[in-house]
Amino acid sequence: MTEPGRSTEGDVDELELLTRPGREEDLRTFLLLLHPADVAELVEDVDERTAVAILRHLGAERAADLVSELDGEDAERILRLIVPDELRPILAEMETDDAADLIQDLDELTASQVLAALPVEDRGDVEQLLAYDPESAGGIMQTELVSIPIDSTVGSALEAVREAASDIDIISCFVIDHVGHYCGHIALQDLVLTKPATPIERVMEPKIVEVKPDVDQEEVARIFDHYSLVELGVVDDNGILIGRITADDVHEVLVEEAEEDMLKMAGTAAEPEVIYSGNVARIVGQRLPWLGSTFFAGLLATWILHRASVVFETAVILLMFVPVITGMSGNVGTQSAMIMIRGMAVGHIEREDLAKEIVKDLMVAAIMALVCATLVTLIVASWQQNVALGLCVGVALGLSMLSASFLGSTEPALLQRFGIDPAVAAGPLITSINDISGVTIYTFVSLFFLQYL
Amino acid sequence: MTEPGRSTEGDVDELELLTRPGREEDLRTFLLLLHPADVAELVEDVDERTAVAILRHLGAERAADLVSELDGEDAERILRLIVPDELRPILAEMETDDAADLIQDLDELTASQVLAALPVEDRGDVEQLLAYDPESAGGIMQTELVSIPIDSTVGSALEAVREAASDIDIISCFVIDHVGHYCGHIALQDLVLTKPATPIERVMEPKIVEVKPDVDQEEVARIFDHYSLVELGVVDDNGILIGRITADDVHEVLVEEAEEDMLKMAGTAAEPEVIYSGNVARIVGQRLPWLGSTFFAGLLATWILHRASVVFETAVILLMFVPVITGMSGNVGTQSAMIMIRGMAVGHIEREDLAKEIVKDLMVAAIMALVCATLVTLIVASWQQNVALGLCVGVALGLSMLSASFLGSTEPALLQRFGIDPAVAAGPLITSINDISGVTIYTFVSLFFLQYL
Numbered sequence: 018m019t020e021p022g023r024s025t026e027g028d029v030d031e032l033e034l035l036t037r038p039g040r041e042e043d044l045r046t047f048l049l050l051l052h053p054a055d056v057a058e059l060v061e062d063v064d065e066r067t068a069v070a071i072l073r074h075l076g077a078e079r080a081a082d083l084v085s086e087l088d089g090e091d092a093e094r095i096l097r098l099i100v101p102d103e104l105r106p107i108l109a110e111m112e113t114d115d116a117a118d119l120i121q122d123l124d125e126l127t128a129s130q131v132l133a134a135l136p137v138e139d140r141g142d143v144e145q146l147l148a149y150d151p152e153s154a155g156g157i158m159q160t161e162l163v164s165i166p167i168d169s170t171v172g173s174a175l176e177a178v179r180e181a182a183s184d185i186d187i188i189s190c191f192v193i194d195h196v197g198h199y200c201g202h203i204a205l206q207d208l209v210l211t212k213p214a215t216p217i218e219r220v221m222e223p224k225i226v227e228v229k230p231d232v233d234q235e236e237v238a239r240i241f242d243h244y245s246l247v248e249l250g251v252v253d254d255n256g257i258l259i260g261r262i263t264a265d266d267v268h269e270v271l272v273e274e275a276e277e278d279m280l281k282m283a284g285t286a287a288e289p290e291v292i293y294s295g296n297v298a299r300i301v302g303q304r305l306p307w308l309g310s311t312f313f314a315g316l317l318a319t320w321i322l323h324r325a326s327v328v329f330e331t332a333v334i335l336l337m338f339v340p341v342i343t344g345m346s347g348n349v350g351t352q353s354a355m356i357m358i359r360g361m362a363v364g365h366i367e368r369e370d371l372a373k374e375i376v377k378d379l380m381v382a383a384i385m386a387l388v389c390a391t392l393v394t395l396i397v398a399s400w401q402q403n404v405a406l407g408l409c410v411g412v413a414l415g416l417s418m419l420s421a422s423f424l425g426s427t428e429p430a431l432l433q434r435f436g437i438d439p440a441v442a443a444g445p446l447i448t449s450i451n452d453i454s455g456v457t458i459y460t461f462v463s464l465f466f467l468q469y470l
Numbered sequence: 471m472t473e474p475g476r477s478t479e480g481d482v483d484e485l486e487l488l489t490r491p492g493r494e495e496d497l498r499t500f501l502l503l504l505h506p507a508d509v510a511e512l513v514e515d516v517d518e519r520t521a522v523a524i525l526r527h528l529g530a531e532r533a534a535d536l537v538s539e540l541d542g543e544d545a546e547r548i549l550r551l552i553v554p555d556e557l558r559p560i561l562a563e564m565e566t567d568d569a570a571d572l573i574q575d576l577d578e579l580t581a582s583q584v585l586a587a588l589p590v591e592d593r594g595d596v597e598q599l600l601a602y603d604p605e606s607a608g609g610i611m612q613t614e615l616v617s618i619p620i621d622s623t624v625g626s627a628l629e630a631v632r633e634a635a636s637d638i639d640i641i642s643c644f645v646i647d648h649v650g651h652y653c654g655h656i657a658l659q660d661l662v663l664t665k666p667a668t669p670i671e672r673v674m675e676p677k678i679v680e681v682k683p684d685v686d687q688e689e690v691a692r693i694f695d696h697y698s699l700v701e702l703g704v705v706d707d708n709g710i711l712i713g714r715i716t717a718d719d720v721h722e723v724l725v726e727e728a729e730e731d732m733l734k735m736a737g738t739a740a741e742p743e744v745i746y747s748g749n750v751a752r753i754v755g756q757r758l759p760w761l762g763s764t765f766f767a768g769l770l771a772t773w774i775l776h777r778a779s780v781v782f783e784t785a786v787i788l789l790m791f792v793p794v795i796t797g798m799s800g801n802v803g804t805q806s807a808m809i810m811i812r813g814m815a816v817g818h819i820e821r822e823d824l825a826k827e828i829v830k831d832l833m834v835a836a837i838m839a840l841v842c843a844t845l846v847t848l849i850v851a852s853w854q855q856n857v858a859l860g861l862c863v864g865v866a867l868g869l870s871m872l873s874a875s876f877l878g879s880t881e882p883a884l885l886q887r888f889g890i891d892p893a894v895a896a897g898p899l900i901t902s903i904n905d906i907s908g909v910t911i912y913t914f915v916s917l918f919f920l921q922y923l
Contacts, residue, residue, distance in 0.1 A: 052678045054697050175662065182659045188641070205658050206635045209628065225505045242725065244507050245718055264717040265698050268724065272695065275728035276812055282735065283808030284801055292809055293818040297830065301837045304805055311801045312842060315794030316849065322790040329790070333782060336789035337775040340796050340905055341768030347800070348737055348764045348898050352757055355736030356745055359729055365746040377750065384754045389765060396769065445801050452793055 029062045036070035045074050053079050057086035060095070068095045073103065081110035089122030089290070096127055104134040112185065113139055114159035114266065117146035154237050155230025157270060158251045158260035161185040164193050165217060167200050172213030178205065188248050191258055192221045199227055199250045199258040227252045230259070234270045239364065241267045278362075281438065282355070284308070284445040307445055314449030318343070318456040325460040328467055334401060335463055338410045339456065345389060345414060346421035346455040347448045353378050353425030354447050358439045361429060375426045382422030390415030405466050413462040417455035424450055482515045489523035498527050506532050510539035513548070521548045526556065534563035542575030542743070549580055557587040565638065566592055567612035567719065570599035607690050608683025610723060611704045611713035614638040617646050618670060620653050625666030631658065641701050644711055645674045652680055652703045652711040680705045683712070687723045692817065694720045731815075734891065735808070737761070737898035760898055767902030771796070771909040778913040781920055787854060788916055791863045792909065798842060798867060799874035799908040800901045806831050806878030807900050811892045814882060828879045835875030843868030858919050866915040870908035877903055 035044040048056060048071065056075070060068045060083065072080050072095060084092060084107060096104065108116060108131065116135060120128045120143065135143055142160040149155025163181045165174045174190050181187065189204045201221040211220050226240055227250050241249060241264070251260040276289050284307035285292060291299050322329060322336065329336050357374065360366035366374050390411040398407025425447055429439035488497040501509060501524065509528070513521045513536065525533050525548060537545060537560060549557065561569060561584065569588060573581045573596065588596055595613040602608025616634045618627045627643050634640065643661065645654045654674040664673050679693055680703050694702060694717070704713040729742050737760035738745060744752050775782060775789065782789050810827065813819035819827050843864040851860025878900055882892035 052697055178659065179663055182663045186657075187659045204639075205662070206631065206640045209658070209662060210632055210635045242721065244505055247717065264700065264721065268695065268717065268721065271721070271724040271728070272816065275724070275731075276816060278728075279732065279735070279808055279812055282732070283804050285805050285809065289812075289816075289818065293813055295830070297833050297837070300830075300834045304834065305838050305841065307805075308798060308801055308838060308842065311797045312794070312845075315791075315797040316846075318793035318797075319790045322793075323787070326786070326790075330786055333779070333786055333789065334776065336786065336792070337772045337779075337782070338768075339789070339792050340771035340775075340909060341765070343793055343796060344764045344768040344771075344901070344905055345761060347901070348761055351736050352738050352760075355732055356738065359732055359742075360746055363725065363729060363742075365742065377748070377753075380750050381753045381757065384750070385758050385761060388758065389761065392765070393769075448797070448800070452797055456793060 028059055032059055032063055032071070033067050036067045041074060044070065048075055048079075053082035054086050056083050060087065061091050065094055065098055069098045072099065072107075077106040078110045080107045081115075084119060085111060085115040092119060093123055093127050096123070096131060101130070101134045104131070105136070108134055109136045109139075112159050112161055113142045113146055114157065116143050117156075118151075120147060121151060149230050152234045153230060154228045154232040154234065154251050154262060155260070157234055157237070157266045158230065158262045159266075160260045162191055162258075162261045163187055164191040164258060167192050167194050167218055167221075169217050170213060171203075171208055171211045171215045171217060171220065174203065174217055175208050175213065178208065186263070188263065191250055191261065192217055193258050197257040199224055199252050199256060202248070202250070224250070227256075228262075229254065235274055235362070237262060238267050238270045238274070243364075278358075278438075278440040281440040282444045284311075310449045311445045314452050318452050321453070321456050321460055325464065328460065328463045332406070332463070332467065334406065335409060335459075338397070339459070341393065341410065342414055342417055342455045342459050343452045346417040346451040349382060349385065349418045350421035350425035350447050350451040353382065353422045354429055357426050357429045361433070361439060371430055375423070378422055378426040379419065382419055386415040386418040386422075389418065409459075409463045409466045412466070413455075413459040416462065417451070417458045420454050420458060421451040424454065481512055485512055485516055485524070486520050489520045494527060497523065501528055501532075506535035507539050509536050513540065514544055518547055518551055522551045525552065525560075530559040531563045533560045534568075537572060538564060538568040543747075545572060546576050546580050549576070549584065554583070554587045557584070558589070561587050562589045562592075565612050565614055566595045566599055567610065569596050570609075571604075573600060574604060602683050605687045606683060607681045607685040607687065607704050607715060608713070610687055610690070610719045611683065611715045612719075613713045615644055615711075615714045616640055617644040617711060620645050620647050620671055620674075622670050623666060624656075624661055624664045624668045624670060624673065627656065627670055628661050628666065631661065639716070641716065644703055644714065645670055646711050650710040652677055652705050652709060655701070655703070677703070680709075681715075682707065688727055688815070690715060691720050691723045691727070696817075731811075731891075731893040734893040735897045737764075763902045764898045767905050771905050774906070774909050774913055778917065781913065781916045785859070785916070785920065787859065788862060788912075791850070792912070794846065794863065795867055795870055795908045795912050796905045799870040799904040802835060802838065802871045803874035803878035803900050803904040806835065806875045807882055810879045810882045814886070814892065824883055828876070831875055831879040832872065835872055839868040839871040839875075842871065862912075862916045862919045865919070866908075866912040869915065870904070870911045873907050873911060874904040877907065 031047070034040070035047055056071065060071060063071075072083065075083060084096075087095070111119070116139065120131055123131060132140065132143070146155065146158070146160070161184070163177050163185075165177050178187055178190060187205055189202045190208065191199060192201045192203065194200055201223045203217065203221045207220060226244060228237060228240065230251055230253070237249065240246070247264050249262045250258055251262060253259050280289065280292060285304045288303060291303055294300070322339070356378070357366065360374065393414050394407040394411030396407075397410045398404045401407070428447055433439045484500070487493070488500055506528075509524065513524060516524075525536065528536060537549075540548070564572070569592065573584055576584060585593065585596070599608065599611070599613070614637070616630050618630050631640055631643060640658055642655045642657045644652060645656060647653055654676045656670065656674045660673060679697060681690060681693065683704055683706070690702065693699070700717050702715045703711050704715060706712050733742065733745060738757045741756060744756055747753070775792070809831070810819065813827070846867050847860040847864030850863045851857045854860070881900055886892045
């Protein structure tokens with residue numbers, strides 16, 4: 018078996034041999050031994066002709082799994098070469114949320130072809146899903162689920178499961194009232210455990226939480242985590258059950274959101290599909306604008322130092338310590354910002370504790386500032402044999418670390434209030450602000466000490 | 471209902487009233503309406519006496535859920551006040567992985583009391599789980615599962631499910647041979663769907679992947695993601711099935727790992743439970759050491775500038791542009807490092823493509839460097855009316871951005887080779903290295919231009 022997630026050169030070569038005419042039976046046998054996820058890895062590395070041959074010999078159900086695993090570019094490349102009659106049975110096997118995700122990733126022409134080839138009974142659902150924000154509960158839910166009326170019995174629920182079980186994955190049955198309101202659910206294992214004549218109402222778990230389709234996917238992940246859910250019902254404005262979100266949907270959300278946050282913190286636009294593409298020009302387009310704030314902050318810092326040249330021309334040595342000041346305040350600021358951002362996102366820090374947390378962060382920064390300031394004062398004073406110089410650098414370092422901690426810990430909540438993702442705050446923005454405030458503090462402290470000492 | 475994850479002042483007050491003598495019935499009714507996860511939120515905000523009263527009135531099963539939800543500090547606080555006879559029925563309801571997680575979080579004394587109060591049949595399993603690295607497959611698996619021999623029928627499998635279903639959550643049955651080797655599994659819904667007389671071997675899904683207990687939890691998460699698993703079997707060195715990992719375990723891993731990575735990137739030791747505690751001294755202990763590299767890098771940069779003072783005393787203005795050089799190279803380096811780290815972690819970048827990715831990153835950096843260098847040259851030359859000065863800053867900026875991109879994109883893979891978590895590379899370390907290389911390049915470029923222009 019290939020290591021999960023890594024296709025080898027050997028497999029690719031073997032596959033291309035197997036797609037030659039007359040070897041259909043061997044190809045089918047080869048594919049049977051592989052998981053669709055592993056086939057998808059291989060398909061990314063082979064030419065179109067081979068990819069289409071693979072799709073044709075997989076069987077509709079496994080082909081549907083394969084297509085769900087492909088990224089947009091690969092899916093386009095292959096689906097363009099397949100006629101609608103071949104596409105239809107594959108799409109019939111796909112779940113509505115996977116179909117919607119696929120269509121979202123395709124160019125307009127291919128997307129409309131896929132939409133047209135969907136089974137009539139699914140098309141409306143998929144179009145509905147496409148209308149939701151892809152990063153909302155509606156965008157990640159699927160409409161396939163087993164629902165049973167609250168006045169039915171365990172036996173009839175099991176019957177409903179048997180009817181649906183060949184098409185969809187079932188973890189539990191959703192219980193609804195006569196209008197369609199979501200009332201609760203019953204796990205499949207409890208259905209199996211209970212006598213068929215038992216009324217559902219007696220054995221179901223009453224609903225503890227539900228979401229509307231416009232809830233953000235990060236909030237969905239937080240609810241899953243908080244209640245250790247395996248499944249979550251989605252309801253419309255009237256409380257009518259319209260879909261479900263399963264653990265693997267949330268799994269994808271967690272990976273995606275963490276990635277986007279990290280890219281933002283590094284100061285790149287948060288589009289992994291561009292950043293990891295081969296398109297150098299578009300990557301530059303995503304990274305360069307974020308360097309802008311650093312660029313102008315740097316020039317601003319230079320201008321501030323230049324304005325104060327009366328100090329710095331008489332004591333050039335002071336200018337040489339600028340990297341210590343900017344480096345340290347940048348670092349402390351990033352620590353404080355990141356701790357606040359993650360604390361808010363994961364729920365370690367609640368809104369009402371924000372002020373307390375900022376004070377705590379300042380206390381931590383004060384201790385660290387005291388240690389670093391003392392150390393640098395001693396080093397500079399003994400190296401340059403000049404106590405005033407040592408105090409300039411030391412006091413400025415301590416104050417700029419305090420200011421950086423305060424800016425870093427308040428900025429995320431501030432950005433959030435203005436509807437900006439706080440993750441942005443741990444990136445170049447906070448470093449830039451800290452560079453400028455660090456240099457400004459340094460200038461004033463130096464002016465003060467050189468004048469009075 | 472309280473908003474998930476947030477207990478309100480009102481709820482806390484009401485709870486404390488309800489724990490007064492004579493109101494036991496009201497307390498029980500109030501608790502029945504809440505999910506254990508919400509009760510856990512409340513327990514964090516009430517005094518010990520109230521917390522213990524709540525635990526006593528929840529019933530063993532829900533009390534077990536509650537205790538699993540508590541963090542170490544709160545669990546200790548409460549469990550210390552409970553006698554072994556009260557603790558025993560609660561622990562009997564806990565799953566082995568939750569019990570092991572709980573014991574791991576407790577101080578030695580409380581941990582040994584809990585271990586002693588475990589049911590005899592679970593104690594061995596829990597001790598075994600405690601022996602594994604908490605961040606490995608063994609550390610997150612549970613030993614409770616339903617396994618059936620490969621030569622049995624669907625009917626007897628359903629029987630096994632019925633026997634186990636009241637104690638554990640079942641998603642599928644694991645199929646083993648007569649020795650205990652893991653052979654495959656069958657989803658609960660397929661059991662329900664199939665005639666009882668059908669041999670298991672005909673309907674089971676053959677095993678596609680398994681893990682040994684020492685596999686890292688991040689690799690487990692990657693396998694879950696790749697194969698869209700809901701459950702994964704853990705086997706010992708002989709292939710004997712010893713446990714299972716479920717989707718919610720992996721969910722926790724994803725949240726935890728993303729958090730640890732982000733804290734590392736911000737330059738703090740990766741222990742969220744310390745960072746978000748109230749212990750200022752310990753937080754300083756986790757953050758201060760990481761400032762060390764920045765501190766000494768800053769001083770080293772100063773020393774380099776000082777060594778080259780022959781240049782900088784004659785052209786003090788050059789020193790004032792140091793924030794531009796260090797800021798920009800730090801930013802570009804972090805971008806490149808983060809893109810490489812996430813790409814490697816999530817699988818966008820495979821080992822054999824590493825060299826190609828580094829070249830691509832250099833091309834991106836080259837374009838960005840050209841843009842920024844040109845801009846800064848024009849700005850400085852026209853501001854200072856001095857082309858040589860403009861070229862000094864511009865050429866040095868361009869070269870230091872290129873060097874930062876190269877260091878940033880190669881360092882993660884390099885650190886990984888030495889067994890160090892690459893996430894560290896996006897933090898202060900890379901920024902420090904880039905500060906020093908930036909200042910060094912600046913010095914040499916300035917020496918060159920001032921001598922020859």
